Amino acid sequence: MAKHTLMKGPNKAVCDVLTQSGRPLGAYEILERVKVKGFNGPPTIYRALDKLIKLGIAHRIASKHAYVLCNHEKPHEHESIIFAICNDCDNVDEIPNKALYNTLHDAKTNKGFRIENEVVEVMGLCKSCSEQKGAC
Numbered sequence: 475m476a477k478h479t480l481m482k483g484p485n486k487a488v489c490d491v492l493t494q495s496g497r498p499l500g501a502y503e504i505l506e507r508v509k510v511k512g513f514n515g516p517p518t519i520y521r522a523l524d525k526l527i528k529l530g531i532a533h534r535i536a537s538k539h540a541y542v543l544c545n546h547e548k549p550h551e552h553e554s555i556i557f558a559i560c561n562d563c564d565n566v567d568e569i570p571n572k573a574l575y576n577t578l579h580d581a582k583t584n585k586g587f588r589i590e591n592e593v594v595e596v597m598g599l600c601k602s603c604s605e606q607k608g609a610c
């Protein structure tokens with residue numbers, strides 16, 4: 475079953491906005507777009523975003539202060555995600571990685587460091603942007 479099916483209210487509105495966008499959106503961009511659907515107020519939007527992130531439907535892109543829909547059908551389990559962010563078009567690609575997950579978890583066991591927020595983001599050029607650059 476797809477993750478998105480049980481959505482309603484502001485959660486669904488925010489989910490729809492991210493689906494239609496196809497690129498990362500800031501909280502205020504999301505706010506602007508759900509306003510027309512009758513949902514208002516930053517707390518409502520932040521609550522909806524938190525919920526979508528917890529459910530594995532959306533991801534937060536820390537370096538962009540933005541949110542993007544997860545492009546995987548199933549929730550990520552025992553894998554970390556490397557976000558590959560394009561400097562030119564803002565496209566975000568997900569690179570799930572089980573080895574990284576294990577490394578980070580070893581850190582927790584060996585170093586006693588408790589990870590509360592995992593941010594792994596790399597910047598560069600996406601395939602289509604680097605192909606365009608190569609052509610000129």
Ligand SMILES: [Zn+2]
Nearest residue numbers: 544545546568
């Ligand atoms: Zn994802």
Ligand SMILES: [Zn+2]
Nearest residue numbers: 560563600603
């Ligand atoms: Zn690009």
